[in-house]
Amino acid sequence: MPCLQVSKHVMSFSATLKILPLALLLACGSQPETHTVPAAATVRALPAPTPHQTVAARKDPQTFTWQDDVCENTGTFPAGAYTRRQLQDTYQLVTGFMLTTTVVPFQLRHYNDAFFFQAARHLTHEHDSLAALLHGLKVVPTPFWQKIKRLRELELAESYAFSHATLEGYFHPDSWLSNAYYAHCAEYATALASTDSTIVMQAWRKLVDAEKADNGIPESLEAAFAAQLASPERMRYAKVALMTFGWSNCANAQRKYNDLSGQYPLPDEFAKLFTHVEQSNCVDVD
Numbered sequence: 001m002p003c004l005q006v007s008k009h010v011m012s013f014s015a016t017l018k019i020l021p022l023a024l025l026l027a028c029g030s031q032p033e034t035h036t037v038p039a040a041a042t043v044r045a046l047p048a049p050t051p052h053q054t055v056a057a058r059k060d061p062q063t064f065t066w067q068d069d070v071c072e073n074t075g076t077f078p079a080g081a082y083t084r085r086q087l088q089d090t091y092q093l094v095t096g097f098m099l100t101t102t103v104v105p106f107q108l109r110h111y112n113d114a115f116f117f118q119a120a121r122h123l124t125h126e127h128d129s130l131a132a133l134l135h136g137l138k139v140v141p142t143p144f145w146q147k148i149k150r151l152r153e154l155e156l157a158e159s160y161a162f163s164h165a166t167l168e169g170y171f172h173p174d175s176w177l178s179n180a181y182y183a184h185c186a187e188y189a190t191a192l193a194s195t196d197s198t199i200v201m202q203a204w205r206k207l208v209d210a211e212k213a214d215n216g217i218p219e220s221l222e223a224a225f226a227a228q229l230a231s232p233e234r235m236r237y238a239k240v241a242l243m244t245f246g247w248s249n250c251a252n253a254q255r256k257y258n259d260l261s262g263q264y265p266l267p268d269e270f271a272k273l274f275t276h277v278e279q280s281n282c283v284d285v286d
Contacts, residue, residue: 061275066091068267071282075274082140082273089137090273093148094266097130097156099123103163104244108233111240116170123167127160140273148264155257162255166248169193181251188247197235204238207246 064087065074077087101123105111134153139145165179169192176182176189191203208225212218228237252258260266271277 064274066270069283071279073271074278074280075271076276077274083138085138086140087273090139090145091270092133092137093139093145093152094270096261097134097152099126099130099156099159099163101126101163103166104248105240106244108237108240111236116167120167123160123163127156130156144269148260148266151257151260155260158255158257162251165251166243169243169247176247181247181254184254185247185250188242188250191242192239192247200235200238200242201229203246204241207241211245 060079061076062079063074063076064084065072067073101119103116103119103123105115131153134149134156137149139149161180165175165181169176169179169189173193176193179189182189187203187206191200194200204225208221212221215221228234231237
């Protein structure tokens with residue numbers, strides 16, 4: 001009867017007694033101690049890839065997927081042409097880096113220190129976060145996309161300066177007369193800086209008339225103006241309208257970098273990075 005070989009280094013004697021039958025232990029006790037050395041395992045080396053296989057693997061096309069407003073897009077590009085991060089970062093230039101903090105008081109209840117202090121804090125945090133993200137983008141290294149990255153940086157800086165000028169005007173009214181947009185929006189800026197009710201009311205009246213000319217129901221604008229004009233809060237109503245719909249629209253129209261998507265066909269340029277683009281899961285926009 002063959003005896004079971006028990007390694008002295010695997011378990012203690014007392015532990016072995018709990019596992020092996022007594023008769024087997026007695027039978028094996030008279031046997032000379034032997035040590036069995038396992039045969040070495042045979043390892044068969046895999047064949048090395050042929051040069052043809054290695055080159056073929058390197059040339060396998062790769063894909064990148066992105067979602068636009070209408071479709072899911074899958075683009076094919078040669079392996080090694082770009083990194084996945086370069087494509088991801090470049091597509092962020094397509095969608096843009098817009099500041100979303102509201103710095104104008106669309107309603108009278110927002111025309112107060114609390115609203116503008118909160119807007120200032122949010123604006124600073126949002127700008128700093130977006131600026132850091134934009135600066136760190138690793139875009140496709142072509143002159144066109146390097147240019148777009150720089151233009152996005154200028155766009156963000158300009159947007160921040162515009163919003164900052166609005167907030168500064170509330171806290172320091174004299175700054176309306178010296179900011180970068182005064183030359184083109186002098187009438188609104190002068191009224192916002194003034195405490196003279198005549199100047200303010202005249203500018204407000206002119207603004208409402210201009211809005212009525214482009215509105216399908218001008219009588220509703222006139223009725224709202226008449227009601228606010230009769231209010232004891234008319235000066236504050238006027239400042240809200242002049243800041244939100246007068247100065248803001250006028251100054252925004254003077255910005256240089258607020259229409260990059262209109263000046264450059266960025267989605268089309270991004271698609272040109274791929275040899276083929278397939279669209280799926282498109283939304284019916286009709």
